[in-house]
Amino acid sequence: MHEKKKENVPEWQHFDAAIFNKAKKEHKLVLLHLGANWCHWCHVMEEQTYTDPFVLELLNKSYIACKEDHDERQDLTSLYAAYGWPATIVFDADGNELLKEAGFISSDRFIALLKKLVKNPTPMPTDSVQIEPAVASDSSTQQALNTLKKKFYSSLDIEGGGFNYAQKYIDFETFEYAFNHSENDSILTKWLYNSVVNSAGLNDNVWGGVFQYSTHSDWNHLHYEKLLSIQARYIKMYCWYYKRFNDADALSHAESAAKYVQRFLDDPKGGFYNSQDADVTPGEKATEYFKLNNADRIKKGIPAIDKNSYTSDNAEMIEACIILSAATGNNTYLEKAVRCFDFIKKNNKTNNAYAHGSNYTNSISLKDNIAIVKSALLLYRATQDAAYKSEALRIIQEVAGTFYSKKGYMISFIGNSPIKGSYNITENIEACRLLNYCSHVFNEPKYKILAQTIFGFLTNENLVKTMSTEPGILSAYEELNTEPLKAVLMIKNGTELKTDFLNSSLSFPAFYFDNTIYTSTTIPSDKYELFDSFDKNFIVACTASYCSSPMFSKDGFEKFIYRRAFSTK
Template structure:
């Protein structure tokens, strides 16, 4: 639109005559991004002088169409058909999806797989992490169809991997995987690493680990700052407005001779949280110490540069609005992931601090869910809950409650689930976030505890087996008897002369296991 629409003389004349033009970087303003997420990017919104919306349009607007809209608003500035009154929603009073609603959402999930196109969703092709994760969960319980969907999708999605620099392109157009849009968002890289690493842990296909490492190689080389924090994205085009298909067909030397697409070097807490969590999963299945070091280095940078009083986190070094839910949520999830792979209780305490900050600052007045921003974007619009954020928060608070035993964690999950259990929210596209949150909220995680001194090689071996073979939804802890009891000491373990692993349910624990191979067999059996 910069190249074609906003450079058009007629468009410029109309805008200069009657409008104030504002461009918003949606990465920098999660509140505005979530407010208009249904309109994609670019989204075009026209307001009146009192901040009321007149027009909301999705995607590219060519010059003639844009000029027509601008003139029509000048002639009649009343809201058009694209602006509908906000519908009143009666939120669920229970955190549990009604059986009929759960059946409806499950049925919708089954319809959302494009068998011919090999991927969830139709039209644009991209790797939807939640849809794959839920299918992996179903596959672990013996669903062969969902396993085939996962395998077909992960194979096809490798067409979005850059064979030269590594990394994952944002999506493919044309309803197939062969027409990539070359932008590389950190969010997409984090989702790709975590999805392929999780699939490797489940299916042990070398291709999946190779794909995760491919994306990681790109993040190391292009999106990592000298301080160890992670940048936001790299542009799709070397020259703005000029499609780069020919450029991305070149080898490394020829690309660099022409130049490198711009990297957005903003450092946001939310994006770093996403990548830390992905690196934790990659470390869990690869045991690569440098990957863990990268995750910890980024986490410490976020603590040093984005911390807010009360345990939360800012988005950037200077937020125009905010604070935003997404930052404290993503960083809290990252801290919990770091605790799971290290057993370092400092990370668990920080995760609990982030959860408490969220509860204190983002609880929606309706009593259901949590809002994207603490503050209103403007006087005409109050902050609203966002579906994906609340699904992630329900899962975070629920899992955290098993680690801490703090009832406030469960209460946070419950409040988020009341929003998700609302019919209008639950049936929205796509279904996997709802199904994952519901599955975890209504069931305890697989509980594995390693008991042994941290320097003991036998204890380390057991812990690594549990890390690399455990499901995505698990409570994994390492208790060294020379240390204080676990934060949630709901189970008393026996004192043994050697390291051992225990696999527990809500009612009983296994006998102590000292052989890593036996532990692996029991984990796989328990997860099926």
């Protein structure tokens, strides 16, 4: 091992729009170290590999070394998430990728790679599948769906829960599809149960909160970072599982994660902080630390908090707070969701869209703006404040008009970035489903047409071949071929049923669902006769062409919507 001089580090540059011009002038390659504040192996590589004098010599001579935080740079994350973290990408001066490496790289191996690239700077073949827009046939679409369904089932660890990969965690889209189809599928029922029960191994039993994942194909080898987005995901999943199966442990896990967020990630100004580091001392594994009780942890110090507030992660937490508020009846979570939305709108909105954060606004990402629309629509459903619905409409108009590539997919980011925006499959699935949902919410057919176009791109056989598992595409197909159920509370007098209706609707475990309240001044003309049929408040569930019989109790309403949702899949 080479002798280290830890006081020496690369002359890190920002990876900005001018970096390739600088590389051309200096006849150098560009190296991008894309890490995260919370990432243990990023710390290790920065402490060991990047302080090696031989590495530094090579970097200074032949490279411009750039370092960025992937949490801050959504434009980079959308393209390189599969290679992190840390992700190491090397470019030539024209911006062509020469190398993409995932994870920690030792000094000796890194030196060999750096020398090899200087000697032979050959661009890598692109890993983006080039697909021209085309009208897919029914048979080709069905073939793609069959392939995706097989991949979905083969990805599951039925006995152990989670995926049958080395990393153990629950992915939301996988959970959602299994959740929606488990009623008549014993395999998915078993997988759901084992996943939820075993995921408790990711929970911090002292401070609460959920660690990001475990390795070694079990739930016992933890990576100790805690990300806001991870807390939001598990709060939502645990609440859904609780509501569907009346599992008190699941609700307890959700509340524990929320208490952790309140203690460590709650920004008094209104938003939420981004994450907490995996390490107490950067680069040193914290396994023994996380075995300690609260008092002993405090004595040794607290892992650093990244106090940035990013749009997509905060929007996801807004959703989680609303759902948890409805599941528990604790209105303080809803109040926090309202404050958080106001905070993000004040600090991260720029012109007609939302930037990822307040520090880096050179590019605007699809992911952030999709997340904002979803959170605004859920806030509208929770508060019936039309301002949220209006904001959602403004942003979905921007998404549809600005991010569409005219090649069948949505571009992951726009703006002044050193690299060209391309497609991100996960973001396109989200966009497809949201645009279709918005076509119903806003009665705007063009959003459904765009959603269908994106779906055609996502089910192209050449693209499907590259996927491991994408159950969100299966969910998108079902949603594109039906309409969301809409629950309506008709208020005749006072507020009877209002609280129960909102809590039942907002905690109902489904994305493709809507709820609203009508009074004598807001009832649409086609519902006049129905509204006047009863003297007391009542609930109906409607589609465009149908309304259920009236329901006069919370229990009757919940029995109806749960039976309709989970007995027909």
